[in-house]
Amino acid sequence: xxxxSAQFCLFFFPLVTxxxxxLPHKWRWLLLLIASCWFYMAFVPLFxxxxxxTIGVDYLAGLAIESAAGRRRKLYLIxxxxxxxxxxxxxxxxxxxxxxxxSFFGSIGLEYHLPKLNEWTFFGFLPAGMVLPIGLSFHxxxxxxxxxxxxxxxxxxxxxxxxxxxxxxxxPQLVAGPIERPANLLNQLNAAEGHGIRSAYDHDRVVWGxxxxxxxxxxxxxxxxxxxxxxxxxxxxxxxxxxxxxLLATYLFAFQIYCDFSGYTDIALGAARVMGFDLMVxxxxxxxxxxxxxxxxxxxxxLSSWFRDYLYIPLGGNRVVKWRWYFNLLLVxxxxxxxxxxxxTYILWGGIHGMYLIAALVLAPLWDRLLPRSTNDMVNxxxxxxxxxxxxxxVVLAWVFFRATKVQDAFLVLHRFFTTKWELAxxxxxxxxxxxxxxxxxxxxxxxxIVIDPIYDRWIKRERPSPHGIQGMMVFAxxxxxxxxxxxxxxxxxxxxQF
Amino acid sequence: xxxxxxxGVKFMGVSLVLYLVxxxxxxxxxxxxxxxxxxxxxxxxxxxxxxxxxxxxxxxxRQWDAVVIGSSHAYRGYDPxxxxxxxxxxxxxxxxxxxxLSSHVILKHYVQHANTKLVIFDxxxxxxxxxxxxxxxxxxxxxxxxxxxxxxxxxxxxxRGINMYTLRMLTKKDPAVYSDQNYKGRGFAVKPDSIRKPVxxxxxxxxxxxxxxxxxxxxxxxxxxxxGIPVVLSTHFYPKQSDHARHAAFVHAVDSIIAGRGLTYFxxxxxxxxxxxxHFCDHNHLNEAGVAIFNGRLIDSLELQGYxxxx
Numbered sequence: 001x002x003x004x005s006a007q008f009c010l011f012f013f014p015l016v017t018x019x020x021x022x023l024p025h026k027w028r029w030l031l032l033l034i035a036s037c038w039f040y041m042a043f044v045p046l047f048x049x050x051x052x053x054t055i056g057v058d059y060l061a062g063l064a065i066e067s068a069a070g071r072r073r074k075l076y077l078i079x080x081x082x083x084x085x086x087x088x089x090x091x092x093x094x095x096x097x098x099x100x101x102x103s104f105f106g107s108i109g110l111e112y113h114l115p116k117l118n119e120w121t122f123f124g125f126l127p128a129g130m131v132l133p134i135g136l137s138f139h140x141x142x143x144x145x146x147x148x149x150x151x152x153x154x155x156x157x158x159x160x161x162x163x164x165x166x167x168x169x170x171x172p173q174l175v176a177g178p179i180e181r182p183a184n185l186l187n188q189l190n191a192a193e194g195h196g197i198r199s200a201y202d203h204d205r206v207v208w209g210x211x212x213x214x215x216x217x218x219x220x221x222x223x224x225x226x227x228x229x230x231x232x233x234x235x236x237x238x239x240x241x242x243x244x245x246x247l248l249a250t251y252l253f254a255f256q257i258y259c260d261f262s263g264y265t266d267i268a269l270g271a272a273r274v275m276g277f278d279l280m281v282x283x284x285x286x287x288x289x290x291x292x293x294x295x296x297x298x299x300x301x302x303l304s305s306w307f308r309d310y311l312y313i314p315l316g317g318n319r320v321v322k323w324r325w326y327f328n329l330l331l332v333x334x335x336x337x338x339x340x341x342x343x344x345t346y347i348l349w350g351g352i353h354g355m356y357l358i359a360a361l362v363l364a365p366l367w368d369r370l371l372p373r374s375t376n377d378m379v380n381x382x383x384x385x386x387x388x389x390x391x392x393x394x395v396v397l398a399w400v401f402f403r404a405t406k407v408q409d410a411f412l413v414l415h416r417f418f419t420t421k422w423e424l425a426x427x428x429x430x431x432x433x434x435x436x437x438x439x440x441x442x443x444x445x446x447x448x449x450i451v452i453d454p455i456y457d458r459w460i461k462r463e464r465p466s467p468h469g470i471q472g473m474m475v476f477a478x479x480x481x482x483x484x485x486x487x488x489x490x491x492x493x494x495x496x497x498q499f
Numbered sequence: 500x501x502x503x504x505x506x507g508v509k510f511m512g513v514s515l516v517l518y519l520v521x522x523x524x525x526x527x528x529x530x531x532x533x534x535x536x537x538x539x540x541x542x543x544x545x546x547x548x549x550x551x552x553x554x555x556x557x558x559x560x561r562q563w564d565a566v567v568i569g570s571s572h573a574y575r576g577y578d579p580x581x582x583x584x585x586x587x588x589x590x591x592x593x594x595x596x597x598x599x600l601s602s603h604v605i606l607k608h609y610v611q612h613a614n615t616k617l618v619i620f621d622x623x624x625x626x627x628x629x630x631x632x633x634x635x636x637x638x639x640x641x642x643x644x645x646x647x648x649x650x651x652x653x654x655x656x657x658x659r660g661i662n663m664y665t666l667r668m669l670t671k672k673d674p675a676v677y678s679d680q681n682y683k684g685r686g687f688a689v690k691p692d693s694i695r696k697p698v699x700x701x702x703x704x705x706x707x708x709x710x711x712x713x714x715x716x717x718x719x720x721x722x723x724x725x726x727g728i729p730v731v732l733s734t735h736f737y738p739k740q741s742d743h744a745r746h747a748a749f750v751h752a753v754d755s756i757i758a759g760r761g762l763t764y765f766x767x768x769x770x771x772x773x774x775x776x777x778h779f780c781d782h783n784h785l786n787e788a789g790v791a792i793f794n795g796r797l798i799d800s801l802e803l804q805g806y807x808x809x810x
């Protein structure tokens with residue numbers, strides 16, 4: 001079920017939230033579990049079997065790890081990892097691996113043929129024509145974090161199967177995160193009183209959650225989906241557009257993906273907050289980062305911290321020799337790219353970010369000499385803004401690989417950036433292709449968004465008090481009115497669902 | 500909880516006022532001769548054209564031998580002049596991309612037993628595989644009845660319907676912005692040209708019928724039945740190169756809805772020997788020559804089955 005569907009907004013959310021507060025505390029987990037199953041099965045019902053498999057394996061693995069000792073603990077953990085990664089390998093990476101092997105063997109003159117995933121029927125149990133189960137990478141990683149935490153002794157194994165299933169399936173964050181940790185979400189589902197599953201109806205918290213949802217809907221419907229129209233047109237016809245249109249589309253994609261994903265996160269966090277749950281913060285105005293490493297501490301925080309805790313640090317992190325440190329960084333970002341999708345474009349995108357970080361480490365002394373820190377506030381301000389501008393453009397450049405459907409397309413975009421003339425006629429052509437001044441209005445809305453994003457973000461995160469009374473109502477009513485007048489409707493999916 | 504409800508009502512009130520102010524500004528202000536609201540989204544249509552002319556012309560007090568309803572296939576494919584030559588008074592209430600959702604509102608507000616002896620319902624698969632946005636946009640701007648426009652935009656169940664209705668009400672006194680030179684009166688617009696350039700036929704696309712449109716189609720039939728107005732279903736000639744399988748799937752779906760209702764369906768999609776180039780103006784619309792042949796065949800069939808009786 002899509003958050004931006006009438007089914008969710010007018011039926012599912014009010015019904016589930018209403019019942020949640022009416023039901024006695026001890027039955028709430030069951031309501032949320034049923035609601036989460038319903039939410040997930042609204043996409044492709046059969047895929048709940050895959051989710052069920054992951055939940056079953058990790059539930060048993062958690063109990064086994066806790067009760068075992070010595071090598072057996074590690075064996076159970078490995079079994080859990082193999083099962084989870086195996087599910088990912090089959091459903092997400094099979095076609096990618098298979099396609100690359102076919103190309104490789106073909107290039108050396110050997111015949112190789114294994115069926116594609118959509119030709120599989122699992123001995124007739126599943127219909128042919130399968131697609132990637134929605135949100136597979138998200139819930140697999142969330143489930144994995146549980147067994148790893150139990151193994152590390154940071155988390156007690158959950159004995160109630162239903163509660164563990166709810167931890168993996170909690171509907172607000174089931175299909176696109178934030179990728180929760182058991183220390184946060186599982187403990188809220190088990191809260192003895194107050195915070196979490198036993199929360200009483202709290203007007204202020206409910207309003208806070210609803211405001212966050214409204215902000216999320218604004219980002220998705222007014223900014224992301226509008227930008228998506230222009231980006232789709234240009235990236236769908238790369239050869240027909242010149243440098244200016246491609247540049248504009250790439251900038252707009254930066255805002256599309258940010259607003260799409262952070263919009264989803266805000267709706268998820270808001271929906272959970274209304275019921276008394278605090279999910280992880282996933283974004284902190286990332287395009288205001290002064291470096292790539294800062295960007296990754298403000299973009300998809302739940303994933304970058306997952307990789308930090310469960311891959312980068314176990315690899316040795318930065319407490320190794322320099323070349324190994326750089327290798328660790330590159331590896332983590334390549335894997336992160338692969339996590340996003342089974343395509344060389346994502347791997348390259350991850351690799352580019354890894355290289356950015358390594359380059360930043362190598363070039364940091366040079367940069368400090370070029371633009372040294374000063375006692376003059378003005379100089380420091382200029383330095384800070386220059387860092388933000390450079391970081392933003394590096395991130396935008398990498399988005400070309402993320403957005404392109406093929407590696408060749410990404411290089412074609414870059415090639416056209418530098419080889420086609422920067423002509424206004426090119427922009428006029430784009431303007432003509434799009435209906436009724438869509439480009440102008442979209443640009444205007446994006447500019448407004450750039451100004452208001454940090455303000456609303458702080459209000460939503462309660463880092464700054466939001467206005468009260470009629471003024472408070474007005475600032476959020478503006479969002480609702482903007483959604484109605486400028487929103488793009490038609491239940492477009494969220495980009496990160498495919499991951 | 501009570502506090503939340505009061506706050507919610509206040510918030511909605513503030514939002515409503517703000518919405519009317521913002522939308523009013525976007526509608527009232529003129530920028531380079533145009534209203535900015537038209538630049539905010541692509542679903543607004545200008546007042547005018549075939550739909551505007553036909554609803555202005557429609558006289559509810561007059562009695563018609565038949566009223567045609569449906570999409571552009573209807574208003575371009577059923578020529579009241581051909582019917583008139585055979586002695587029948589016909590009005591065409593078809594409109595651009597009209598889906599059963601819109602047809603239902605038109606039938607409800609415009610077509611009564613007193614003014615219509617027969618409804619000819621044109622069926623075309625592409626009107627039932629969509630939500631109906633294009634049609635609602637056109638009709639909400641050009642229908643004469645506010646009540647019908649309100650019902651139509653509400654039935655769309657989409658926030659965009661609010662904007663369409665608000666635009667209608669705020670620009671109610673505006674004259675039509677354009678007219679269609681091909682409009683020939685009684686709801687019909689002609690396409691005289693035949694095909695001169697290569698045409699791409701839409702073949703192989705899976706038919707995914709919208710269940711709300713199917714339901715509204717059944718509601719249309721029920722409504723006519725309640726009002727005692729006979730209905731015949733009709734599909735006009737299709738080019739031979741169009742998608743036969745898709746149409747067959749559509750007919751199968753229609754059959755399951757009309758089963759047991761005793762309705763006649765003149766499916767003439769491929770019952771013809773017309774030329775794909777000489778008798779069509781594009782990949783799916785008949786031109787004037789094609790219309791004349793089709794209408795002649797249809798009138799023969801309607802007379803044969805007793806739906807039309809020579810005066």
